Amino acid sequence: xxGRARSYIIYNYFKYILILLFIFIGLIWLxxxxxILELQYSIYNQIIEIASTTLLALPSFINPLVPFLILIxxxxxxxxxxxxxxxxxxxxxxxxxxxxxxxxxxxxxxxxVYAINxxxxxxxxxxxxxxxxxxxxNNLKLGSPVQNEFHIDDIVSIFFDSKxxxxxxxxxxIIYNQNQFIVSESVEIELSKSNFNLxxxxxxxxxxxxxxxxxTIFDKxxxxxxxxxxxxxLMDKDHYNTFELISHPENDFRNHGHNKxxxxxxxxxxxxxxxxxxxxxxxxxxNLSNFSFIFILVLLVQILNSYLIYLxxxxxxxxxxxxxxxxxxxxxxxxxxVNKILK
Amino acid sequence: xxxxxxxxxxxxxxxxxxxxxxxxxxxLFSLLGNLGEKLSFKSIFFLSILNSFQIIxxxxxxxxxxxxxxxxxxxKSKNELIIxxxxxxxxxxxxxxxxxxxxxxxxxxxxxxxxxxxEKIKSNVINSxxxxxxxxxxxxxxxxxxxxxxxxxxxxxxxxxxxxxxxxQNKIINRGxxxxxxxxxxxxxxxxxxxxxxxxxxxxxxxxxxxFENFISFWSKNTGTIIKDKVSNINSSYYIIQxxxxxxxxxxxxxxxxxxxxxVDRGMNTIxxxxxxxxxxxYYLLIPKIILNNFQYLFMLIAIIIFILTFFRIKQYx
Numbered sequence: 001x002x003g004r005a006r007s008y009i010i011y012n013y014f015k016y017i018l019i020l021l022f023i024f025i026g027l028i029w030l031x032x033x034x035x036i037l038e039l040q041y042s043i044y045n046q047i048i049e050i051a052s053t054t055l056l057a058l059p060s061f062i063n064p065l066v067p068f069l070i071l072i073x074x075x076x077x078x079x080x081x082x083x084x085x086x087x088x089x090x091x092x093x094x095x096x097x098x099x100x101x102x103x104x105x106x107x108x109x110x111x112x113v114y115a116i117n118x119x120x121x122x123x124x125x126x127x128x129x130x131x132x133x134x135x136x137x138n139n140l141k142l143g144s145p146v147q148n149e150f151h152i153d154d155i156v157s158i159f160f161d162s163k164x165x166x167x168x169x170x171x172x173x174i175i176y177n178q179n180q181f182i183v184s185e186s187v188e189i190e191l192s193k194s195n196f197n198l199x200x201x202x203x204x205x206x207x208x209x210x211x212x213x214x215x216t217i218f219d220k221x222x223x224x225x226x227x228x229x230x231x232x233x234l235m236d237k238d239h240y241n242t243f244e245l246i247s248h249p250e251n252d253f254r255n256h257g258h259n260k261x262x263x264x265x266x267x268x269x270x271x272x273x274x275x276x277x278x279x280x281x282x283x284x285x286x287n288l289s290n291f292s293f294i295f296i297l298v299l300l301v302q303i304l305n306s307y308l309i310y311l312x313x314x315x316x317x318x319x320x321x322x323x324x325x326x327x328x329x330x331x332x333x334x335x336x337x338v339n340k341i342l343k
Numbered sequence: 344x345x346x347x348x349x350x351x352x353x354x355x356x357x358x359x360x361x362x363x364x365x366x367x368x369x370x371l372f373s374l375l376g377n378l379g380e381k382l383s384f385k386s387i388f389f390l391s392i393l394n395s396f397q398i399i400x401x402x403x404x405x406x407x408x409x410x411x412x413x414x415x416x417x418x419k420s421k422n423e424l425i426i427x428x429x430x431x432x433x434x435x436x437x438x439x440x441x442x443x444x445x446x447x448x449x450x451x452x453x454x455x456x457x458x459x460x461x462e463k464i465k466s467n468v469i470n471s472x473x474x475x476x477x478x479x480x481x482x483x484x485x486x487x488x489x490x491x492x493x494x495x496x497x498x499x500x501x502x503x504x505x506x507x508x509x510x511x512q513n514k515i516i517n518r519g520x521x522x523x524x525x526x527x528x529x530x531x532x533x534x535x536x537x538x539x540x541x542x543x544x545x546x547x548x549x550x551x552x553x554x555f556e557n558f559i560s561f562w563s564k565n566t567g568t569i570i571k572d573k574v575s576n577i578n579s580s581y582y583i584i585q586x587x588x589x590x591x592x593x594x595x596x597x598x599x600x601x602x603x604x605x606x607v608d609r610g611m612n613t614i615x616x617x618x619x620x621x622x623x624x625x626y627y628l629l630i631p632k633i634i635l636n637n638f639q640y641l642f643m644l645i646a647i648i649i650f651i652l653t654f655f656r657i658k659q660y661x
Contacts, residue, residue, distance in 0.1 A: 023409070027365070027405055028372060028398075030402060030405075030625075031369075034402065034628065034632065065368060068367070068368060068371065072364060083421055084420065149569060151568070151569075157479065157569070170514070172490075174490065174492065176492075179521060181509040181516060181519060183514055183515065183516055204516055206509065206519045206540055208507065208520075208540060210523070213538060215540065215543060299367055302371060303371075306378055306384075307384055309378055310384045310387070
C-alpha cells in the first residue's frame, strides 16, 4: 500500500511537470517559428525546415524553465490531491521517514535529468541547431518574396510578375538610399564572396536625388548589397558545458559557467520547496494566495540572479564572491520564508 | 443568475492564473536571452517585459485554450461539471463565455498592430532606427502604374522629409518627381519646389502645388509600408472578413470541445481530446502564415470550410 502511494505521487509529480514542459516548450517553439515567419513575411515552402531546426534548440530552452515548471507542477499536484481528499489519506499512510526518502528520490532524479540535459543533450543539439540556423539565415538573409513583392530591409523593394529560383521577371524596383527607380526584364540574386548582389538585365534606371539626376538604359546593372554579409558560425555560450565555460578565456563565458553552477543550487531549492507544496494542507483554505506569493518570490530570486550576472559581466568591482554570497543569502532567505508560509 | 456569475468568476480566475504563469515563463525566457545584449539592466528588463507581451500577441489563442482547460479541470475535480451540464445546456454556456470569445477574436484581429506597437517601443528602448518611416503607395490607372514614396514623416512636428514619385507605362519610366521642400496644411501635403523627370528630360518646378490630399489620415490609417490603392481595399476587407470567420470558427470549435458532454464522462479519452485541440491550434496558427501567389482566396476558403465541417462534427455529439 505504501509502495503504491509512493509510486502514485511520483507518477503524478512527473506527469504534471512533463505536461507543463510540453506545453510551454511547445509554445516557445511555436512563437519562434511564427516570429521567423512574421519577420520574413511568409516562407510557405520552408515552414518544415524552420520547425525542424528550431526543434533542435528546444533542449537548451528547457533548462531555465525547469525550476518554474517544477513549482507549477507541484501546485497542480497539491490541488489535485487536495480536491479529491487524497492528501489526508496519503499523509496518514506515509510515515515521515518514507516521505523523506520519497522526497530525496524525487529531487535526486530531477537533478540528474536536469544535469544530463544541461551538460550533454542541450550542448549537442545546440551545435547542430546553430549550423542549421546559419544555413537558413544565410538562405533567408535577404528575406523572402511574397505576393509578387520582395523587400530587402529598407534598402530595396522589388515588385515582379513571376519568379524562378533566384531570378525575378518583369521587375520594377526602388533603391531607397539613392532614390533610384529601375524597370527591367529581370533581376537575379547572386552571391559573390561574402556579399549579395542584385543583377538587373535589360532595363532603364532613373536617379532623382540632390547630387544626381540621371536616366540610364542598361543591358546589365549590378547593385551590391553591402550591408548584407554572408554570416559565419560563431561559438556562443550555449556551445559549451559548465566545465568548458569555467575554463574559458573570456570573462562573460566564465560568468555564464558560474551562473550554470548557481542554477543547480536554485533547482535544489525549488525541489525542496516543491515537495513542501505537494503535501501542504490546511483544511478548507484556498492556497492560491500562498502559492502566488511563493511563485513571485522564486521569480524574484531568478530576476535578482540575472541582475547579478549583469553586474558580473559589466562591473569589475563586482566579483564572483559577491555573486555567490548575495545569491546564497537570497536562496536561504527564500527557503526559510517559504518554510514559514507552508508550516 | 448565480450560476453564470459563479462560472464567469471561475473562468476569469483560470484566465488570470494562465496569463500570469505564461507571462512569467516568457518573461524569464526573454530576460535570460537578453542578458548578453550591450544594454543597461533597466533596458534589458524593460525589453524583456515588452518581449513577453509580444510573444503573447503572437499566440493569444494559447491563453484561451489553457484557461478553458484549467477551468474545466477545476470544475471536474469537484464534480461541479456534471451538475452544471445538468442545469445549463451548451447554448447557455456559450452566452457566458461569449464576451471572452469576442475579446480574444478582437485581440486576434489586432495582433499585428499590437505586435508592431511593441516592436516600435522596443526599437525606442534600444535606440534602433528600424522603425518604418517610409510608406509606398502603389496605384493603378489603366495601364499606368504609379509609385508614391513618402519618406521621413515626423508625426509630432507634422513634417515630411521627402516625396518621391515614379510612373511607369508599358515597362517604361514615364515620369519621376522628387521634392524635399514640403509642408502640411490642413492635413494636405504641399510642395514649394520639385524636380521632375518627364519625356527624357529633367526640369525644376518652382511652383506651390498640392501633392497629396489628406496625408495625415492616409499615414495613420495605413500601418503597413506598402499600400495598394483600390485593389488593396477590396483585398483588405476580404482579408478582415475571412480572418474574422476563421478566428470565430476556431474559438467556437475549441469552446465546444471543452464544454461538450463527452468531458463529463470520467472514462473519456484525454489523449484524443488533447490531440484534436493541439491539431486545431497548430492548423489555426500556421494556415494564415501560408500565402500563395495564386489561388490564395480558394486556399483560405478551404481552410474555413474545414473549420465549418469540424464545427458540425463536434456539434453532432451534442
